Amino acid sequence: MSEKKIYKPKPVSGFPEWLPQIRRIEQHWFDHIRSVFESYGYCSIETPSVEELDVLAAKGEVDKEIYVIERLHKEDDDKEARLALHFDQTVPLARYVAQRFNDLDFPFKRYQMQRVWRGERPQAGRFREFYQCDIDVIAVDNLPLHFDAEVPSIMIEILQGLDVGAFQMQLSNRKILMGFLAGLGITDSVDVLRAIDKKDKIGGDDGVRKLLHSTTSLNDQQIEKIIGFTHIKTPDSSFVEHVRTLGVAHETLEQGLNELAFVMNNLQHIDAGLVVADLSIVRGLDYYTGTVYETRFLDDPNYGSICSGGRYEDLAGSYINKHLPGVGISIGFSRLFDYMRLKNKWNPVRKTPTDILVVLPSEDRRAHAAETARILRHRGFCVELYHADQKLAKQLGYAEKKGIPYVWFPPFDDGGAHEVKDMTNGAQNKVDPMTWNAS
Amino acid sequence: MSEKKIYKPKPVSGFPEWLPQIRRIEQHWFDHIRSVFESYGYCSIETPSVEELDVLAAKGEVDKEIYVIERLHKEDDDKEARLALHFDQTVPLARYVAQRFNDLDFPFKRYQMQRVWRGERPQAGRFREFYQCDIDVIAVDNLPLHFDAEVPSIMIEILQGLDVGAFQMQLSNRKILMGFLAGLGITDSVDVLRAIDKKDKIGGDDGVRKLLHSTTSLNDQQIEKIIGFTHIKTPDSSFVEHVRTLGVAHETLEQGLNELAFVMNNLQHIDAGLVVADLSIVRGLDYYTGTVYETRFLDDPNYGSICSGGRYEDLAGSYINKHLPGVGISIGFSRLFDYMRLKNKWNPVRKTPTDILVVLPSEDRRAHAAETARILRHRGFCVELYHADQKLAKQLGYAEKKGIPYVWFPPFDDGGAHEVKDMTNGAQNKVDPMTWNAS
Numbered sequence: 001m002s003e004k005k006i007y008k009p010k011p012v013s014g015f016p017e018w019l020p021q022i023r024r025i026e027q028h029w030f031d032h033i034r035s036v037f038e039s040y041g042y043c044s045i046e047t048p049s050v051e052e053l054d055v056l057a058a059k060g061e062v063d064k065e066i067y068v069i070e071r072l073h074k075e076d077d078d079k080e081a082r083l084a085l086h087f088d089q090t091v092p093l094a095r096y097v098a099q100r101f102n103d104l105d106f107p108f109k110r111y112q113m114q115r116v117w118r119g120e121r122p123q124a125g126r127f128r129e130f131y132q133c134d135i136d137v138i139a140v141d142n143l144p145l146h147f148d149a150e151v152p153s154i155m156i157e158i159l160q161g162l163d164v165g166a167f168q169m170q171l172s173n174r175k176i177l178m179g180f181l182a183g184l185g186i187t188d189s190v191d192v193l194r195a196i197d198k199k200d201k202i203g204g205d206d207g208v209r210k211l212l213h214s215t216t217s218l219n220d221q222q223i224e225k226i227i228g229f230t231h232i233k234t235p236d237s238s239f240v241e242h243v244r245t246l247g248v249a250h251e252t253l254e255q256g257l258n259e260l261a262f263v264m265n266n267l268q269h270i271d272a273g274l275v276v277a278d279l280s281i282v283r284g285l286d287y288y289t290g291t292v293y294e295t296r297f298l299d300d301p302n303y304g305s306i307c308s309g310g311r312y313e314d315l316a317g318s319y320i321n322k323h324l325p326g327v328g329i330s331i332g333f334s335r336l337f338d339y340m341r342l343k344n345k346w347n348p349v350r351k352t353p354t355d356i357l358v359v360l361p362s363e364d365r366r367a368h369a370a371e372t373a374r375i376l377r378h379r380g381f382c383v384e385l386y387h388a389d390q391k392l393a394k395q396l397g398y399a400e401k402k403g404i405p406y407v408w409f410p411p412f413d414d415g416g417a418h419e420v421k422d423m424t425n426g427a428q429n430k431v432d433p434m435t436w437n438a439s
Numbered sequence: 440m441s442e443k444k445i446y447k448p449k450p451v452s453g454f455p456e457w458l459p460q461i462r463r464i465e466q467h468w469f470d471h472i473r474s475v476f477e478s479y480g481y482c483s484i485e486t487p488s489v490e491e492l493d494v495l496a497a498k499g500e501v502d503k504e505i506y507v508i509e510r511l512h513k514e515d516d517d518k519e520a521r522l523a524l525h526f527d528q529t530v531p532l533a534r535y536v537a538q539r540f541n542d543l544d545f546p547f548k549r550y551q552m553q554r555v556w557r558g559e560r561p562q563a564g565r566f567r568e569f570y571q572c573d574i575d576v577i578a579v580d581n582l583p584l585h586f587d588a589e590v591p592s593i594m595i596e597i598l599q600g601l602d603v604g605a606f607q608m609q610l611s612n613r614k615i616l617m618g619f620l621a622g623l624g625i626t627d628s629v630d631v632l633r634a635i636d637k638k639d640k641i642g643g644d645d646g647v648r649k650l651l652h653s654t655t656s657l658n659d660q661q662i663e664k665i666i667g668f669t670h671i672k673t674p675d676s677s678f679v680e681h682v683r684t685l686g687v688a689h690e691t692l693e694q695g696l697n698e699l700a701f702v703m704n705n706l707q708h709i710d711a712g713l714v715v716a717d718l719s720i721v722r723g724l725d726y727y728t729g730t731v732y733e734t735r736f737l738d739d740p741n742y743g744s745i746c747s748g749g750r751y752e753d754l755a756g757s758y759i760n761k762h763l764p765g766v767g768i769s770i771g772f773s774r775l776f777d778y779m780r781l782k783n784k785w786n787p788v789r790k791t792p793t794d795i796l797v798v799l800p801s802e803d804r805r806a807h808a809a810e811t812a813r814i815l816r817h818r819g820f821c822v823e824l825y826h827a828d829q830k831l832a833k834q835l836g837y838a839e840k841k842g843i844p845y846v847w848f849p850p851f852d853d854g855g856a857h858e859v860k861d862m863t864n865g866a867q868n869k870v871d872p873m874t875w876n877a878s
Contacts, residue, residue: 007497009534009758012522015487017535019542020549023483039816041793041823041843044462048454048568049488049554053511058446066511069524071504071558072492083451085508095448096456103458105790105841107826110459115488119510129487144826146805266805269813319448351544354480366585366705374708377478384480387546387583402544404480 014120014128016334021348026337029162030113033133033331036158037111040150042135045110047092049117053082055095058318065119085117089134090315090328097138098319107139107147113333127334136328138315143325145259148291148311149266151329155307156274158331159295164340166298169307170233170278171267173260173291177279179253180229180243184222191215196230197282200302230280236268237261239277256290263291289313293329303339307331350403353382355438356420357399360386361412372410372418375433383408399423406438453559453567455773460790465776468601469552472572472770475597476550479589481574484549486531488556492521494534497757504558524556528573529754529767536577537758546578546586552772566773575767577754582764584698587730587750588705590768594746595713597770598734603779605737608746609672609717610706612699612730616718618692619668619682623661630654635669636721639741669719675707676700678716695729702730728752732768742778746770789842792821794877795859796838799825800851811849811857814872822847838862845877 018026034044050069067085086092089112097108113133120126135154137147152169159167177196181189195202195211202211205227212223225246232242240257260277267275283292288310295307309329316324340346358373360366373385384404386395399407400423409419409428420436421428457465473483489508506524525531528551536547552572559565574593576586591608598606616635620628634641634650641650644666651662664685671681679696699716706714722731727749734746748768755763779785797812799805812824823843825834838846839862848858848867859875860867 005497006760007493007757009491009494009538010520011538012487012489012491012520015489017486018484019539020482020484023485026485027483038792039821041791041796041821043459043791044466045457045459046462046465047456048451049556050451050454050568052448052451054446055448058444067508068511069506069508069556072507072523073502073504081449081451084511099448099450100458105837109791109823117488117508129489146824146826266809269810318446321445352480352482352548353477370705371708382478382480384548385585387585398544 014122014126016127016130016338019351021351022341022346024350024353025341025346025348029333029337030131032161033113033158033333034111036154036161037133037135040109040154042109042111042154045093045096045112046114047086047089047096047112049085049115050083051086051092051095053084055319056084056091059091059094067117067119087118088116089114089132089330090136093134093136093138094316095319097324098316098322101320101322107137107143109135109137111135125335125339127338130332130334131337132330133333134328134330136315136326138324138326141323141325143311143327145262146266147327148259149263151309151327152275152293153267153270155293155295155329155331156270159307160271160274162340164297164306164336167295167306168273168298169275169293169295170281171260171263171275171291171293172277172279172281172283173256173263174288174310175252175256175290176243176260177229177256177282179250179256180246180248181226183248183250183253184218184225186216186218186222192218192226193282196226196280199230199280232277232279234264234277235272235275237264237277239264239279243279259290283308283310287312291327306336306339348403350405352384352402352404354384354402354404355381356383356406356408357395357404358383358385358408358410359392359395360389361410363389365410365412369410372408372433376408379434381438396421408433453561453565455566455569455777458790460787461780461785463789463792464780464785464787468772468776469570471600472552472597472772473550475593475600476572476574479548479593481548481550481593484532484535484551485553486525486528486535486551488524488554489522490525490531490534492523494758495523495530498530498533506556506558526557527555528553528571528769529575532573532575532577533755534758536763537755537761540759540761546576546582548574548576550574564774564778566777569771569773570776571769572772573767573769575754575765577763577765580762580764582750582766584701585705586766587698588702590748590766591714591732592706592709594732594734594768594770595709598746599710599713601779603736603745603775606734606745607712607737608714608732608734609720610699610702610714610730610732611716611718611720611722612695612702613727613749614691614695614729615682615699616668616695616721618689618695619685619687620665622687622689622692623664625655625657625661631657631665632721635665635719638669638719671716671718673703673716674711674714676703676716678703678718682718698729722747722749726751730766745775745778787842789844791823791841791843793823793841793843794820795822795845795847796834796843797822797824797847797849798831798834799828800849802828804849804851808849811847811872815847818873820877835860847872 069083115129116132117129195208199208212218228246232239240261264277281294290311292310293308294305297303311327313325315326356376358369360369370385373383376383405423407421417430418433419428420431508522554568555571556568634647638647651657667685671678679700703716720733729750731749732747733744736742750766752764754765795815797808799808809824812822815822844862846860856869857872858867859870
C-alpha cells in the first residue's frame with residue numbers, strides 16, 4: 001500500500017447524503033411526487049442554483065441565512081454580479097415568470113423539485129442543503145379560486161401515496177382572521193396573532209387569555225370571542241355557521257368565509273379526516289393574503305407542518321410591472337424524508353435496481369451469457385451479468401447480499417436449457433428468456 | 440399598477456435555464472439515461488453539492504475554477520470547514536467510497552446525475568453550472584476487464600436512444616501508446632504526446648513531423664513509426680496486427696494490446712461504425728492508466744468529445760488506504776443537450792404533460808366535470824380541468840396553445856354523453872371515460 005498522506009474526510013454537517021439503498025427509496029418518492037404533479041398538468045421548471053444577490057435584495061430577503069458563492073481564484077478585475085445560492089423556490093419562480101413573461105401561458109401551473117440552501121446552525125431535522133417540492137399556479141390579474149382547492153388535493157394525494165402515516169391538512173383564509181379581528185375593533189393585530197400562534201406552547205386557552213391581558217388592552221368579551229374563534233374546526237364548510245354565532249361582522253371576514261367555504265366544498269371528494277377548516281392557523285403573515293395551508297402528523301403534531309402554503313396577491317411585483325396573483329404549496333422534502341427514515345428505521349433488502357443476475361458459467365461462455373443478459377434487458381428487466389468466472393456459490397451470494405430477486409442460469413453448454421431461481425423461495429425452473437416473466 | 444421600484448433581473452451568464460417545453464425534453468433525456476443505467480444494474484447515488492475544500496486539496500485539485508460558498512452574515516466565531524461546490528462527480532465519488540467503504544458492495548456500480556459548477560469565463564458551449572451523467576465501477580484490488588467493455592456499451596445505447604445523430608466512440612488503451620513509445624526508446628514522452636494530441640490543429644502528419652523535429656531529438660525512422668501508429672484505426676481487434684507490422688516490442692505495449700483486443704471483442708454486438716479502436720487518442724494523461732474513451736459527432740468532429748472516460752488505477756488513495764481501481768465514463772449532459780437544442784432548433788408543440796383538457800361546461804357543472812377529470816387521472820392520464828367558466832372557443836384555444844392532444848367534453852346536463860375531440864385531426868366522438876383510450 002502506498003505511503004502517501006491520507007486526508008480522512010469529515011462528514012459535512014447539514015448536508016445529507018444517503019447510501020444507495022436509501023437513495024433508491026428517495027428516488028421512488030421523487031418519481032411518485034412528479035407523477036402526481038404531472039397528472040394534474042403541472043409542468044416542470046428548473047432554475048439555476050444561484051440568483052443575483054440584487055434579485056434577492058429587491059425582494060428584501062437578504063437577511064436570511066444566505067450562502068454567497070465566489071470563485072476561489074478571483075481575478076482583481078472581476079466585475080461580475082454577486083451570486084447567492086437560492087434559499088427557496090419562490091424567489092426564483094418570481095424572477096423566472098418576470099423574465100419570461102411573454103413566453104409563458106397563463107394560468108402558469110408549474111412544479112419545481114430542486115435543492116435549496118440555508119446557512120442555519122445545524123440541528124436535528126434541519127438541513128443546510130435540502131430538496132423542496134413546490135407547485136404554484138400564477139395568473140395575470142385574476143386567479144380562479146378553484147385552484148385554492150386543487151393544490152391541496154394534489155399534495156394530499158402525494159402524501160397518501162408516500163405512506164407517511166396519519167396526517168391532516170388544516171385550511172384557513174387570512175381574510176377570516178383579519179376580518180374577524182377588524183370586526184372586533186382591533187386595529188393593531190400583531191400581539192393577538194402572536195398569542196394565537198403560540199397557543200400550544202403557552203398552555204392553551206388560559207395562556208392565550210393571560211398573554212392577551214398583559215400585551216393588549218382588549219376586554220374580556222373580545223378575548224373570549226377570540227378564544228372561541230380559535231376553537232372552530234370543521235371537516236366541511238360548516239365553520240361559517242360557527243363564526244356567525246360569535247356575532248362579529250366585517251366585509252373582509254365575509255369575503256374570507258365565502259372563499260374558504262368554496263374551497264372546502266371543492267375538497268369534499270377527499271377521504272374523511274384528511275382536511276379540516278381550522279381557523280386558528282396563523283401563517284405567513286407578511287406574504288399570504290387568502291387561503292393558507294398547514295399539514296401535521298396526527299401522532300406528532302408538534303413536529304410542525306410538513307406541507308404548507310397559501311395564496312398571495314403579488315408574486316413578482318419586485319421584478320415586473322404586472323399584477324400576478326398565485327397560490328402555491330410546498331413539501332419540505334428532505335426534512336420529511338429523513339423523519340420517515342428515522343421513524344421507520346428502513347432496512348431495505350434491495351440495494352440495487354437489478355431484477356436478474358445472469359450467472360457467468362465460465363469465461364468461454366461469456367458471449368452466450370452476455371447475449372442472454374441483453375435479451376432480458378430488451379424485454380425491460382434490469383439485468384447484471386456476473387462480473388467474474390467464480391464459483392456458483394459466490395455468484396449466488398452476491399445476488400443475495402444485494403437483494404437481487406432472480407438468478408438466471410444460461411445454458412452451461414450448447415443445447416442446454418435456461419433456468420431461473422427465485423431467490424425469495426428458492427424455486428428453480430427451466431424457462432425461455434423470450435417469454436419468462438417475474439411471478 | 441404599483442409605483443414601487445422594480446429591479447429588472449439580468450440573465451446570469453453560464454447558468455442555463457429552459458422554458459417549460461424545453462425542460463420537458465430535458466426531463467425525457469434524464470429519464471432515458473437513468474433507465475439505461477438501471478437496466479445494467481447501476482445504482483444511483485447523490486452527494487451534497489459541496490465538499491470540504493480540504494477534500495479537494497488532498498487530491499491536489501484546488502487550482503481549478505472552484506466556487507467556494509460562504510454565509511453572507513458570517514459570525515466572527517465561525518470556525519467551520521470551508522466548503523466548495525463540486526466541479527465534477529469523481530472527487531465526490533472518491534470521498535463517498537472512502538467514507539462509506541464498509542457499507543458498500545463491491546464491485547460498486549453507481550450512476551450519478553447532478554449539477555456541477557466551474558467558474559470558467561463564460562463562452563459558447565461552456566456553462567458554469569451544468570449536469571453531468573456519470574457511471575463508474577469501483578472494485579477492491581482487482582477490477583475485471585469486461586467492465587471496460589460494459590461502460591461504453593451503456594453509453595452507446597444511451598446516445599442511440601437520444602437521437603443525437605451520427606457519432607462514433609473511439610477506444611484506446613494508455614498502455615499501448617506508452618508501451619509503443621517506450622519500445623521506440625523514448626523515455627520523455629511529453630512532447631510526443633503533445634504533438635499527437637494536436638495533430639488535427641497543426642496540419643496533420645506534416646505538422647506532427649515538423650513539431651517532433653523541432654521539439655525532440657527523434658530520428659526520421661522513429662517519427663515515421665509514430666505517424667504510422669497514429670493512423671491505426673480498426674472496427675475490431677485487428678489493430679493488433681497493424682501495430683505488429685511496425686516492429687516495436689515492449690511488455691507494456693503487449694499488455695495494452697491484449698486488453699484493448701479483449702474490450703473490442705466484447706463490443707462486437709454493437710452496430711457497425713459506432714465503435715472503433717483508434718490508437719491516436721491521447722486523453723487524461725495524468726489520470727487514466729488503461730482503456731480510454733472519446734466520442735465524436737461524425738459531422739462535427741471538431742466539437743470535441745461528447746462522452747469520455749477511462750480506467751484509473753486508484754480512485755480514493757487520497758482518502759483511504761485501499762487500492763480501488765475503477766473504470767468510468769461520463770456524458771457532459773448540459774453541453775450536449777444545448778448543442779442539440781441549437782442544432783435542431785426544437786420547436787416543441789407540447790408545453791405541458793397534460794394529455795386531456797376536460798372542458799368546464801358551466802360553473803354549476805364543476806363537480807361533475809371534476810369527477811370526470813379524476814376518473815381519467817385514475818386511469819393514468821395527465822388531466823387538466825379548465826380553470827374558468829368561459830366560452831368553449833376559449834377553452835379549445837387554451838388546449839391548442841399548450842399542445843394538449845385531447846379535449847374532453849363531459850355531459851353538459853344530466854343524462855348527456857361524454858365526448859372527446861382529437862386535436863390533431865379534429866375528430867369528435869361519444870366515449871365512455873372508463874374505457875376510452877388515446878388512439
